[in-house]
Amino acid sequence: MHTNFTPEEQNFEQEVQAFFKDKYPNDIKRKQDHAVPLMKEDFIRWQKVLFAQGWAAINWPVEYGGTGWSTVQKYIFANEMAKANAPAIVPFGLGMVGPVIYTYGNEEQKQRFLPDIAASNVWWCQGYSEPGSGSDLASLKTRADRDGNEYILNGTKTWTTLGQMADWIFCLVRTSSDVARKQEGISFILVDMKTPGVSVRPIITIEGDHEVNEVHFEDVRVPLNNLIGEEGKGWTYGKVLLQHERTSIAGVARSEYRLNRLKDKIKNANMTQPSLQNDSNFLRKIAALEIELKALEYTELRTLAAVSVGKAPGPESSLLKIRGTEIQQCLDELFMEAAGYFSLPYVPNQYSLESKEINHVGFGSDSVSSLQYFNNRKASIYGGSNEIQKNIIAKHVLGL
Amino acid sequence: MDFSITEEQSALKDVISRFIDNEYDFERRMKIADGDDAFNREVWNFFVEQGFTAIPFSEQDGGLDGGNIEIMLIMKEIGRGLVLEPFLENIVLAGGILKRLGTVEQKERWLSEIINGEIQATVAFTEPQSRFNLNDIATTAKKQNNQFILNGKKSFVLNGADADLIIIPARTSGSQSDTHGITLFGISKLNDGVIFNTYKTVDGHSATEISITNLEIAADCVIGNVDEGYECLEETIDEATLAICAEAIGIMRSLHDKTVEYSKNRVQFGIPIGGFQALQHRMVDNLMACEQSESLLLWAIMTDPKNKRKSKKAISGLKYQIGTAGKHVGQEAVQLHGGMGISWELDIAHLFKRLSALEILFGNADFHLQRFINLSES
Numbered sequence: 001m002h003t004n005f006t007p008e009e010q011n012f013e014q015e016v017q018a019f020f021k022d023k024y025p026n027d028i029k030r031k032q033d034h035a036v037p038l039m040k041e042d043f044i045r046w047q048k049v050l051f052a053q054g055w056a057a058i059n060w061p062v063e064y065g066g067t068g069w070s071t072v073q074k075y076i077f078a079n080e081m082a083k084a085n086a087p088a089i090v091p092f093g094l095g096m097v098g099p100v101i102y103t104y105g106n107e108e109q110k111q112r113f114l115p116d117i118a119a120s121n122v123w124w125c126q127g128y129s130e131p132g133s134g135s136d137l138a139s140l141k142t143r144a145d146r147d148g149n150e151y152i153l154n155g156t157k158t159w160t161t162l163g164q165m166a167d168w169i170f171c172l173v174r175t176s177s178d179v180a181r182k183q184e185g186i187s188f189i190l191v192d193m194k195t196p197g198v199s200v201r202p203i204i205t206i207e208g209d210h211e212v213n214e215v216h217f218e219d220v221r222v223p224l225n226n227l228i229g230e231e232g233k234g235w236t237y238g239k240v241l242l243q244h245e246r247t248s249i250a251g252v253a254r255s256e257y258r259l260n261r262l263k264d265k266i267k268n269a270n271m272t273q274p275s276l277q278n279d280s281n282f283l284r285k286i287a288a289l290e291i292e293l294k295a296l297e298y299t300e301l302r303t304l305a306a307v308s309v310g311k312a313p314g315p316e317s318s319l320l321k322i323r324g325t326e327i328q329q330c331l332d333e334l335f336m337e338a339a340g341y342f343s344l345p346y347v348p349n350q351y352s353l354e355s356k357e358i359n360h361v362g363f364g365s366d367s368v369s370s371l372q373y374f375n376n377r378k379a380s381i382y383g384g385s386n387e388i389q390k391n392i393i394a395k396h397v398l399g400l
Numbered sequence: 401m402d403f404s405i406t407e408e409q410s411a412l413k414d415v416i417s418r419f420i421d422n423e424y425d426f427e428r429r430m431k432i433a434d435g436d437d438a439f440n441r442e443v444w445n446f447f448v449e450q451g452f453t454a455i456p457f458s459e460q461d462g463g464l465d466g467g468n469i470e471i472m473l474i475m476k477e478i479g480r481g482l483v484l485e486p487f488l489e490n491i492v493l494a495g496g497i498l499k500r501l502g503t504v505e506q507k508e509r510w511l512s513e514i515i516n517g518e519i520q521a522t523v524a525f526t527e528p529q530s531r532f533n534l535n536d537i538a539t540t541a542k543k544q545n546n547q548f549i550l551n552g553k554k555s556f557v558l559n560g561a562d563a564d565l566i567i568i569p570a571r572t573s574g575s576q577s578d579t580h581g582i583t584l585f586g587i588s589k590l591n592d593g594v595i596f597n598t599y600k601t602v603d604g605h606s607a608t609e610i611s612i613t614n615l616e617i618a619a620d621c622v623i624g625n626v627d628e629g630y631e632c633l634e635e636t637i638d639e640a641t642l643a644i645c646a647e648a649i650g651i652m653r654s655l656h657d658k659t660v661e662y663s664k665n666r667v668q669f670g671i672p673i674g675g676f677q678a679l680q681h682r683m684v685d686n687l688m689a690c691e692q693s694e695s696l697l698l699w700a701i702m703t704d705p706k707n708k709r710k711s712k713k714a715i716s717g718l719k720y721q722i723g724t725a726g727k728h729v730g731q732e733a734v735q736l737h738g739g740m741g742i743s744w745e746l747d748i749a750h751l752f753k754r755l756s757a758l759e760i761l762f763g764n765a766d767f768h769l770q771r772f773i774n775l776s777e778s
Contacts, residue, residue, distance in 0.1 A: 001469055003401050003702055072401055287773045291696065291717040298695030305403045319688055393687065394680035398660050 003301060005072065013076050020084035023049050027356075032085050034358045035365040035372070036351040037209070040123070040165045043090050047120035050089070057094055057118045064102045064110065065118040071308040075301075082253035090162070093117040093124035096241050097170040100188065104229035104237050113190070127157035127171035127191070127215060128238065135388050137172070138182045138235060142217060144173040144189055149224050151175075151189060153197075153217040159382070163200050163213035166193055172234050179232075188234035190226040197221070205378075207371040208348050242384060250317075250324030252300050255293055258331050262286060265338060271364050276338060285337075289330050296323050315396040318389035325379035325386065332373040342366035343373075403698065405469060413473045415450055420481035426747045429482050433604035433750075438562055439485045448517035453491055457499050461507055462515050468639070468701045472646040479650025482747070482754055484604060486522070489559035490514050492643045494521030496636035497567050497584060501624035510565050510586060519564040524554035524610060525637060525762075532763035534569075534633055535579045539612065541570035548572075548622070550585065550593075550615040560608025561598040563589055568612075572627050584629035586621045603754040638715050641762045642700055645715075648722045648758045649693050651751050655733035656686045658748060662737055679736060686732050689725035696721045713775040716768040722758065723765025730755045 005013065028042050050056040058074055060066025069077070081088070089095065098117045101109055116122040133140040142155025153173060163169065169191050176185035191198065197220035202210045229237055263286065265271045276282060303316050336343045342362025350359050350368070361367040380386045394400045405413070424443070432440045447453055455470050457463020464470075471492065478487060491514070498511040513519040530536035539552025550570055557566065567586050574581030589596070593615035598608040624632055660683055663674030673679055700714040730752040734741035741748050759765070 001403055001405060001698070001702065005401070283773055284769055287769055287776070288720070291720055291769075291772065292692065294699055294717060295692035295695040295721060298699050299691055301401065302403055302695065302698070305401055308401075319691060323688060323692065387681065390681045390684040391677070393684045394677075397687065398674075398680070398683055400660070400663065400674040400680050400683070 005076070009072055009076065012073055013080070016077055016080040019053060019055075020080055020086060023053065024084055024086050025049065028087065029085065031351070032087060034350075034360070035368040036358060038087055040162075043087060044120050044123075046087055047089060047094075051119050056089070056120065057098065058089070059095070060098060060102065060118070064098075064114050071304045075304055079253045082257045085257060088254070090123070092126050092161070092166075092170075093120070093122065096126060097124050097190070100170070100228060100237050100241055103240070104188070104233075108225065109228065122167045123162070123165050125160050125163040125166035125169050125193075125215075127160060127169045127173075129157065129159045131156055131158050131214075135385055137238075138186065140172055140174060140186065142171065142173045144175050144187060144222070146175075146224070147221075151222045151224060151227070153189070153191065153220040153222060155217050157215040157217075158203070158212075160200075160213045160215045161211060163193075163215055164202060164210065168192055169198075169215060170228075172238050175231050183235040185232050186234040186238075187231050188228040188237045189222060190228065191217075191220065191222050195220050195222065205375060207374040208346070209371075209375065211375070250296070250300060250320035251328055252293070252297050252320075252324060255324070255327050255331060256297070258335075259286070259290060259293060262331065262334055262338065265364060272338060273340060273363070276340075282334075282337065285334060289327065289334065292323070292330075293327050296320070296327060299323070315392050318384075318392045321383060322380075322386045322389050328379050329373075329376055332369070332376050335369040336373045339363070339366035339369045343370040346371075405473070409469055409473060412455075412470060413477070416452070416474055416477040419446065419450075420477050420483070424481045424483060426482070426750075429484065429604075430750070432484050438559065438606040443483075443485050445517060447485060447487065448515075452487065453517060454515045456491060457495065457511065457515065461499060462512050463499075468642060471639075471643050472697065472701060475643045475646035476650035476653075479647035479754075480654045482604070482651075482750055486520065486559040486562070488640060488643060488647075489522040489563070490520060492640045493523040493525070493558075493636060494563075494565060494567055496639050497523060497623060497632060500632045500635065501584065501629075505620070506586065506623060514565075520559060520562040521565040521567070522557060522559040522563040523567045523569075523633075523636065524557045524560070525569070525633070526555050528553055528555045528609075530555075532767045533577065534637055535582065535630060536577050537569055537571045537582055538576050539568065539570045541572050541583055541585065541617070543572070543626075546619050548583075548585065548617045548619070550587075550612050550617055552612055554610040554612070557608045557610055558605065560589075560610060561596065561606060566610070567623065569629055569633055574627075579630040581627050582630045582633065583626045584623040584633065585617050586623055587615065587617055591615055591617075601757065603757040604750065605757070634712075637762055638712055641715050641719050642697075644758050644761055645693075645697055645700070645718050645722045648726050648755055649690065649697055651755045651758070652686075652690050652693060652726055652729045655729055655748065655751050655755070656683070656690050658751075659683060659686065659733045659736050662740075666738075673736075682732055682736065686729045689729050693718075693721050693725050709775055709777075713772055716763075716772040716775065719763060719768040720765045720772060723768065726755050726759055727765075 028046055031038060047056055055067060057066040062068035094117060098114060101113050128137060130140050130142060142157060144151040144153050157171060171189050171191060172186050173189055174185055175187040179185040197218040199216045201214045203212045203214060204210055205212060266277055300320060339362060343366060345361040345367040347361060347367055451464055452474060454463045455466035459465055495511060495514055498507060502511055514521050525534060527538055541548040541550050554568060565586055566589060567584055569582050569584050571581055572583040593613050595611040596608050598606060600606050663679060664672050666673050696718040700718040703711045703714040705711050733748055734752050737748050740746050743749060
């Protein structure tokens, strides 16, 4: 029983560290370190750097341009990425639709879509939730009716993250209502956002940002060969995707990075109000969080160890999602608490595009802490709310 | 990275697990707890015969060269079975002191006899005023010619009534809370000048208040160097803390499993109560508390013991978790069992009581959270 890396794994770790040191663009790093929101161009440029290195499609098999890494290698990479505070890979293409296409798509679809996803040439977004279908996702109503060799889509998708930047959207849509269970009759269809009848309406969230959208489909004509896999089997494909999503949104390594920054902040007189340094109540909250996070790190390692000997990431990924997001939100609270009054200035545009100057009020990124706190209330809601995760564990692990 | 255990470790786990299942059922356990003796000698002999008592000692000392993983496997089962026999007191506590500091002569005289089951032993690690501070020692040992004269009080001495050997930390110099100036003495309970007050504890175990007046101790009963006993005491208590955390996890898992099982069978409003979402989510919380605790146990076990600050810190992190998550799981198990959960006749109540005792033993959650902070890099 041990958590040591093999010599090969240690070499790999050094290689990854060197990569982040040399290839991670300084201007993007500066924005990240000062909590300045990234532009589409920043994300794409960074992902193209990863692609050039062959490290963009982390979970993909080698034959589709993936890394073919072991679970331990993936773990090392995620850790180093968090330590470098590099932007997370935008998940919709590389993390979500890519795996569905190479697993369930036909040869033509693989050749048509996968290379552009791997190279970040095409920006994808996710069309799952609807105004009337949140936790009860299978109740979705967006319809795709066959007409010759096309589907005609009608309906509304919502909470579409970064949909305003997207070229394509992958959707769960209803192709049949004549079914015994509502999970049947759902299909997985890819739609070009430029198709006539697709419109995107921004939703401004609690912190004042435009991150999510409503996407409307009005008589949108989509070729039949944009259907992935079999018609009516989309629910199965979509669920596989969600399990990938849940493991990755635990964000253990990133939370560790943030915890260390919070501790730095407390120690460093230039980064915080002096009275915080001796606030034993606050120090105890940090310590309790550190313990919970350490536990989750080992829970994740145990899951990885099981996966690396061939077990599928099952319902346990729900556990990681619940605790992982709880910890993230607790960190958000602590950063805001640490900022005190300086958490309250509402200065949405801290970054000047012309001068490239960053205008925060207070110490460090204090004035962004509340925006992060408000924004990240989403973490326990998205990817299947934490209550839905508990339903999954109750059913599939406890057998209730 | 590897979380698997070896074949030998797996075999060890099977032996004790089978013993709990087949020979140490709840009924027998309660008979032992209700009896006049603190524990059952036959059961202890079985532990000796199976070699459990030899596990954490070097071959040179007559042991089996086992480590924390083996102790963890045994203690989890001890937890699950609510075992009353003094493995912790003899092997982890007294054995822990002796394996670290005992001379060859002392090991022959005491450690070999502990391993063979010939004598019972313990460590008197706390005093009426000390709470969880191991260094708060008011018991004095004054050197006089070739011996020491001991005076003071020791509290909550586990296995105290049966112990043939009691290891007593006493102050030979310095003030009451100094870590320097603490010396470890091995004394026999038959000595004059020692008054015992033994009582049962809420978890079915027993403990003793010891009062020492002008007790004369020969110099060869000093374990380790005079004034330098603290480090060994702290390390031993840390190892014991790790052990009881494993015991607590054994209990937590048992409580969780029994609660889920109960919820599938208990019918109210026409359906098993496990069908109610309000209860399902609480049982999921219990499962997560168990898994997170297990993870911290593995962290603490795999932390390099040579890095003392880190390994102490890991143990305090774990004990904090057991103090909080354990309390949660225990209270929830009782609540979800309804009135049955507070019935003496059901094991749930007794698992909960032992878990509650373990939360306090060697420092509660608050104490260990503060120690965790103090051990953080500044």
